[in-house]
Amino acid sequence: MEKxxxxxxxxxxxxxxxxIVRAVDGVDFEVYKxxxxxxxxxxxxxxxxxxxxxxxxxxxxxxxxxxxxxFMGTNLLSLTEEELxxxxxxxxxxxxxxxxTYLNPVYTSGFQVAEVYEAHRGGSWRRYVGDVVKxxxxxxxxxxxxxxxxxPHQMSGxxxxxxxxxxxxxxxxxxxxxxxxxxxxDVTIQAEIVELLNEIRKxxxxxxxxxxxxxxxxLEIADRIMIMYAGKIAEIGRAEEIAKDPLHPYTKAxxxxxxYERKKRLxxxxxxxxxxxxxxxxxRFHPRCPLAFDICSxxxxxxxxxxxxxxxxxxxxxxxxxxx
Amino acid sequence: MxxxxxxxxxxxxxxxxxxxxxxxxxxxVRILPGDPARLIAGPxxxxxxxxxxxxxxxxxxxxxxxxxxxxxxxxxxxxxxSIKYRTPVIDEIMARLPxxxxxxxxxxxxxxxxxxPLGIYSAIKPRSKASYIAxxxxxxxxxxxxxxxxxxxxxxxxxxxxxxxxxxxxTPRHIILPxxxxxxxxxxxxxxxxxxxxxxxxxxxHVLTAISKGLGSRVILVRHVLRNAMIxxxxxxxxQVGALLGGAVITETVFAWPGIGSLxxxxxxxRDYPLAQGIILFxxxxxxxxxxxxxxxxAYIDPRVREVLWRAGRS
Ligand SMILES: Nc1ncnc2c1ncn2[C@@H]1O[C@H](COP(=O)(O)OP(=O)(O)OP(=O)(O)O)[C@@H](O)[C@H]1O
Ligand SMILES: [Mg+2]
Numbered sequence: 001m002e003k004x005x006x007x008x009x010x011x012x013x014x015x016x017x018x019x020i021v022r023a024v025d026g027v028d029f030e031v032y033k034x035x036x037x038x039x040x041x042x043x044x045x046x047x048x049x050x051x052x053x054x055x056x057x058x059x060x061x062x063x064x065x066x067x068x069x070x071f072m073g074t075n076l077l078s079l080t081e082e083e084l085x086x087x088x089x090x091x092x093x094x095x096x097x098x099x100x101t102y103l104n105p106v107y108t109s110g111f112q113v114a115e116v117y118e119a120h121r122g123g124s125w126r127r128y129v130g131d132v133v134k135x136x137x138x139x140x141x142x143x144x145x146x147x148x149x150x151x152p153h154q155m156s157g158x159x160x161x162x163x164x165x166x167x168x169x170x171x172x173x174x175x176x177x178x179x180x181x182x183x184x185x186d187v188t189i190q191a192e193i194v195e196l197l198n199e200i201r202k203x204x205x206x207x208x209x210x211x212x213x214x215x216x217x218x219l220e221i222a223d224r225i226m227i228m229y230a231g232k233i234a235e236i237g238r239a240e241e242i243a244k245d246p247l248h249p250y251t252k253a254x255x256x257x258x259x260y261e262r263k264k265r266l267x268x269x270x271x272x273x274x275x276x277x278x279x280x281x282x283x284r285f286h287p288r289c290p291l292a293f294d295i296c297s298x299x300x301x302x303x304x305x306x307x308x309x310x311x312x313x314x315x316x317x318x319x320x321x322x323x324x
Numbered sequence: 325m326x327x328x329x330x331x332x333x334x335x336x337x338x339x340x341x342x343x344x345x346x347x348x349x350x351x352x353v354r355i356l357p358g359d360p361a362r363l364i365a366g367p368x369x370x371x372x373x374x375x376x377x378x379x380x381x382x383x384x385x386x387x388x389x390x391x392x393x394x395x396x397x398x399x400x401x402x403x404x405x406s407i408k409y410r411t412p413v414i415d416e417i418m419a420r421l422p423x424x425x426x427x428x429x430x431x432x433x434x435x436x437x438x439x440x441p442l443g444i445y446s447a448i449k450p451r452s453k454a455s456y457i458a459x460x461x462x463x464x465x466x467x468x469x470x471x472x473x474x475x476x477x478x479x480x481x482x483x484x485x486x487x488x489x490x491x492x493x494x495t496p497r498h499i500i501l502p503x504x505x506x507x508x509x510x511x512x513x514x515x516x517x518x519x520x521x522x523x524x525x526x527x528x529x530h531v532l533t534a535i536s537k538g539l540g541s542r543v544i545l546v547r548h549v550l551r552n553a554m555i556x557x558x559x560x561x562x563x564q565v566g567a568l569l570g571g572a573v574i575t576e577t578v579f580a581w582p583g584i585g586s587l588x589x590x591x592x593x594x595r596d597y598p599l600a601q602g603i604i605l606f607x608x609x610x611x612x613x614x615x616x617x618x619x620x621x622x623a624y625i626d627p628r629v630r631e632v633l634w635r636a637g638r639s
Contacts, residue, residue, distance in 0.1 A: 055536060057532060057535055057536055081541075085538050085539075085540060086538065087538070088535065088536055088537065088538040089536060089537040089538030089539075090538055093536065093537075094536040096529065096532070096533065098529065101528070101529040101530065102529045102530055102532065102533045103530055103533065104530040104533075104534070104547075104548055104552065105530075105552075105626070105627070105628060106551055106552060106625060106626055106627060107547075112533075115534070115537055115539060116537045116538065118539075119537055119538040119539045119540070119543075120538055151627040151628070153627070153628050153631075164533070167533070167537060
């Protein structure tokens with residue numbers, strides 16, 4: 001399979017007066033052509049920070065401390081601003097969480113989508129109105145000829161998200177990053193948007209990184225799933241494998257909390273995500289881990305390969321003896 | 325709804341404001357101690373002469389009748405006759421108005437030319453020297469009384485350095501000190517609001533979308549930052565017209581600039597009721613007109629406002 005993206009040992013810290021937030025702390029993974037990679041994890045585990053880094057959209061106080069983000073073999077972190085600009089929106093695009101604040105209230109939706117073409121093909125945005133109507137039809141916006149002239153406040157949340165999606169697919173990018181694209185929307189509309197992204201993937205061949213809190217959703221739509229915990233990867237594997245046989249204790253806990261949820265007895269994992277300014281020593285999950293043993297508080301687990309999967313837990317590799 | 329109709333509605337809505345303002349100033353002007361009839365007649369005049377003048381001016385009637393008379397003559401387009409100059413009030417105002425307009429426009433131009441670039445730049449580069457200058461300017465502008473700035477300017481540039489004239493309006497150079505003084509009054513707030521508005525727009529999520537589309541930084545700045553930031557900036561400029569008019573009264577007095585501001589102070593000293601009333605009425609009117617213009621600009625920039633106006637205009 002062709003690799004679209006390869007992230008190596010990526011660390012992104014926010015340098016704040018209160019201390020350094022290790023939001024993404026040594027992350028390695030790949031994304032292959034045409035697949036959906038789901039990323040799940042509790043709030044604050046670094047998902048959005050990672051997404052912004054891959055899309056080349058990090059802003060201060062975020063700082064890349066180490067690592068590489070190889071997109072089709074080129075390290076995005078070493079490109080100039082102009083080189084990045086030519087990639088953004090054309091070869092890598094981003095769909096954000098809250099459609100209402102990610103559109104500019106003072107311009108029509110059609111104009112804002114046409115700007116993508118203007119940025120990469122030149123000429124006046126007016127030349128692209130016809131293309132935008134086609135895009136709107138593709139993302140199933142009713143009455144597209146009229147909607148291109150509508151302002152964001154005249155549209156529903158679901159429709160605004162469709163506008164943002166049409167922006168993201170305009171240039172048929174190799175990689176689309178969707179950071180919680182449905183969590184601000186009604187449940188019924190969520191399903192439609194997910195279905196739409198899936199269709200688009202088939203049509204354009206784009207790879208999609210789909211970020212969400214909703215592991216159940218990922219189990220349905222993702223090809224592979226990456227579980228993040230406190231700035232690190234807990235586990236990566238095929239969706240069926242993760243569902244059937246989770247390896248990492250954190251993944252197990254997430255899945256069993258899903259089952260509890262189905263029985264309407266909401267049961268979260270005891271404890272909470274640690275401070276990323278002074279994370280616990282050793283494995284960051286060990287204070288909450290029911291299976292922790294002595295080495296877990298002393299050494300940082302590596303990413304161990306188990307079959308086709310990757311897991312960061314001493315149960316599956318490293319020095320089992322426990323000598324620190 | 326047409327623009328003309330909207331303006332018509334706004335003007336109609338402004339009528340109660342105008343009448344209220346007139347009533348307040350009508351009473352205030354008359355509360356001032358001193359009697360115009362006696363001022364006209366002179367210190368040695370007989371009581372019966374004073375009384376005769378009072379009757380001529382209509383000042384012997386009860387206050388409410390005077391007000392009714394005043395209102396009805398205004399409706400006929402007659403703003404009265406100046407007690408001091410014995411000419412129609414409207415002629416006096418029109419003769420002095422060009423000076424005030426020139427001064428106000430010059431001050432506004434200076435303020436905008438400095439405050440907008442400074443505010444924008446210091447928002448984009450918050451750690452730069454410009455940003456520091458902007459902070460100092462905001463502080464000085466907000467905390468220093470305008471007459472004091474004016475007096476300092478006169479002392480430094482006219483008395484000590486002798487490079488600029490301090491009073492009158494004889495040459496184009498005469499406008500420099502009063503215009504800069506008045507501009508300083510506006511600049512502090514304008515810089516501060518501009519910086520805050522641009523910073524807020526820069527940090528907004530739709531700018532992230534603009535970056536993620538691959539737009540160039542200049543396009544993003546102009547389309548997605550400045551255009552949005554213009555909304556609060558225009559609002560503050562509209563509000564500042566009040567400060568501008570009030571400041572013009574003081575500045576014109578300090579620099580003996582022959583506009584309607586100094587005319588107003590003169591007329592109050594002379595207890596020239598019709599003239600003072602005419603000027604205040606005029607200032608209130610200008611204020612209302614500027615407010616309407618601000619709202620229209622606002623609607624031009626922001627489609628959400630446009631829609632609200634449209635709906636308001638229909639009902
Ligand atoms: N702009 C910022 N400045 C400072 N700290 C930040 C910033 N953005 C994120 N962080 C911190 O970085 C850590 C990771 O945040 P991030 O938003 O990447 O998590 P997330 O997994 O996307 O969470 P959520 O599910 O709530 O969206 C958190 O501790 C957060 O407080
Ligand atoms: Mg997030």
